[in-house]
Amino acid sequence: MTRLLIATNNPGKVRELQELLAELPVPLVRPYDLGITTEVAETGATYAENARLKAEALAAASGLIALGDDSGLEVDALGGAPGLHSARYAGPGATDADRRAKLIQALREAPAPRAARFRCVIAVAVPAASAAPAVHLFEGTCEGEILLEERGQNGFGYDPLFWLPDQGRTMAELPNPLKNRLSHRGRAVQAALPWLHALLTGA
Ligand code: ITT
Numbered sequence: 001m002t003r004l005l006i007a008t009n010n011p012g013k014v015r016e017l018q019e020l021l022a023e024l025p026v027p028l029v030r031p032y033d034l035g036i037t038t039e040v041a042e043t044g045a046t047y048a049e050n051a052r053l054k055a056e057a058l059a060a061a062s063g064l065i066a067l068g069d070d071s072g073l074e075v076d077a078l079g080g081a082p083g084l085h086s087a088r089y090a091g092p093g094a095t096d097a098d099r100r101a102k103l104i105q106a107l108r109e110a111p112a113p114r115a116a117r118f119r120c121v122i123a124v125a126v127p128a129a130s131a132a133p134a135v136h137l138f139e140g141t142c143e144g145e146i147l148l149e150e151r152g153q154n155g156f157g158y159d160p161l162f163w164l165p166d167q168g169r170t171m172a173e174l175p176n177p178l179k180n181r182l183s184h185r186g187r188a189v190q191a192a193l194p195w196l197h198a199l200l201t202g203a
Pocket of ligand 1: 007009042069071072073087088099155156158159171183185
């Protein structure tokens with residue numbers, strides 16, 4: 001049976017993608033489930049290029065349709081940083097908490113509201129017998145502001161600092177289903193779902 005490989009090693013993304021893709025008619029698998037330990041170097045100049053690199057590498061390693069996610073946080077007062085480098089913002093081996101601490105430090109002098117947005121590009125690579133895999137891209141963004149103190153325990157990454165003015169809460173204070181509806185990743189997956197359904201059902 002066809003399976004869909006979630007081409008990420010980030011446990012927060014895995015959980016959200018499992019929830020967001022639950023309605024698809026095929027089993028979802030992680031690289032870990034297949035014993036695949038491929039580390040993809042994120043050498044692209046855009047989210048789309050990095051998402052494509054992840055999806056293509058994991059489709060090649062598994063022979064399965066693979067869905068890669070590249071995402072990041074862009075803060076206007078920092079000229080769009082950490083952006084494409086959001087995962088590497090506090091250097092190698094750093095934790096989500098280290099990255100949040102660095103962001104608070106960088107914005108210490110910046111007056112509120114500190115406008116920011118999360119971006120996500122999802123790439124789906126479909127292996128082909130005698131050609132390079134076909135890759136399809138879907139995007140989502142979510143606008144907000146950066147707080148200088150953490151609020152909330154849900155989500156992952158920069159969520160406790162990402163304030164949603166319309167909700168009066170941070171992303172880490174939202175229940176999972178609401179984050180999945182409003183977030184950059186939720187929006188990218190919503191854009192991908194009709195196409196994924198058609199692909200996986202042969203419609
Ligand atoms: P993979 O490449 O294995 O998918 P990664 O963590 O390296 O995992 P990225 O290169 O896309 O993923 O880096 C995204 C960074 O932005 C990372 O530090 C995340 O914690 C953060 N991030 C992405 N989506 C987020 C979300 O929904 N909420 C909070 N932070 C998020």
